[in-house]
Each structure stands twice: as structure tokens, then as C-alpha cells.
Amino acid sequence: xxxxxxxxxxxxTIDNFTHGLAVAASFLVSRKVGFLTTVAIxxxxxxxxxxxxxxxxxxxFDRWSAAKMQLSxxxxxxxxxxxxxxxxxxxxxxxxxxxxxxxTSGGFLYIALVNVVPDLLEEKNPWNxxxxxxxxxxxxxxxxxxxxx
Numbered sequence: 605x606x607x608x609x610x611x612x613x614x615x616x617t618i619d620n621f622t623h624g625l626a627v628a629a630s631f632l633v634s635r636k637v638g639f640l641t642t643v644a645i646x647x648x649x650x651x652x653x654x655x656x657x658x659x660x661x662x663x664x665f666d667r668w669s670a671a672k673m674q675l676s677x678x679x680x681x682x683x684x685x686x687x688x689x690x691x692x693x694x695x696x697x698x699x700x701x702x703x704x705x706x707x708t709s710g711g712f713l714y715i716a717l718v719n720v721v722p723d724l725l726e727e728k729n730p731w732n733x734x735x736x737x738x739x740x741x742x743x744x745x746x747x748x749x750x751x752x753x
Contacts (some may be wrong), residue, residue, distance in 0.1 A: 606662075609659065609660050609662075609664065609665055609673075612659045612663070613660070613673055613676075613677055616656050616674070616677040617677045617680035618680065619652075620677055620684065621680040621681065621684035622711050622712075623681050623684065624681035624683060624687070625685070625688045625708050626684075627642050627684075628687075628688035628689050628704075629688045629708070630642070632688070632689075632692065633705070640750055653674060657670055660673060660674065688704055691704070720736070720740070723736075724736060
């Protein structure tokens with residue numbers, strides 16, 4: 605098996621840990637924020653996990669082993685949620701989410717920008733770049749609208 609498969613599993617576990625942190629901290633804020641965060645992460649995870657599964661297959665894992673390893677990385681999410689709940693301050697949830705949500709949000713923004721911006725800068729077709737920017741702005745608009753309701 606290639607080392608890239610194991611590195612992908614480690615990165616996926618860390619990614620799932622931050623997702624667990626974000627979901628638990630969001631539910632500490634309110635049920636609405638928790639559900640919105642959960643849906644956003646699920647929508648992000650579906651294509652992400654399919655891609656990770658393909659990486660594992662290419663690294664030499666068979667289908668069953670790749671599926672088991674992908675499932676085992678989900679434990680990182682459970683650990684992240686447990687960590688967020690255990691880190692809850694005696695002063696209340698506000699003290700906990702004061703650092704967890706900015707930490708996870710910053711991580712998500714960093715990863716998104718590191719993946720998106722270089723592709724936009726290298727794109728030869730201006731129409732494709734414009735579409736990506738419009739979709740990015742649409743996503744931001746949807747988040748703002750959900751935050752206001």
C-alpha cells in the first residue's frame with residue numbers, strides 16, 4: 605500500500621475532528637445553528653468522502669478495506685464533538701464557542717481558499733472563473749440570509 609493512502613486517512617481524521625468540534629460547538633450556540641452547521645458539513649462531506657475513497661483505492665486498498673478505513677476516520681468527528689462538549693466552560697457555552705467556532709471557521713476558510721484561489725488564478729477561461737466566483741458569492745449570500753432568519 606502506498607503511503608499516500610495512509611496520509612489521506614490521517615488528514616481525513618483531522619478534518620473530521622474539526623467537523624466534530626464545529627457541530628458540537630454549533631449545537632451549544634443553538635439548535636438552529638447546530639442543524640445548519642450539520643447540513644453544511646454533510647453537503648461538504650459527501651463529495652469529499654467519495655474522493656477520499658478513490659484515493660484509497662488508487663493507493664492499493666481493496667474496496668472493503670477502503671470503506672472500513674473511511675468509516676474509522678469518522679471516529680475523529682466523534683472525538684472532536686466529545687472534546688468540544690468536555691471543553692465547555694463552567695461559565696457557560698459562550699466561553700466554549702468563543703474559541704472553537706472561530707478556530708474551525710478559520711480552518712475551513714483556509715482550506716477552501718487554498719484549494720479555490722490557485723485554481724481561479726490558473727484558469728484560462730474567464731467564463732469558468734466568473735462562474736466559480738458567482739457560485740462563491742451565492743454561497744456567502746445564502747449563509748448571510750440563513751444567519752438573518
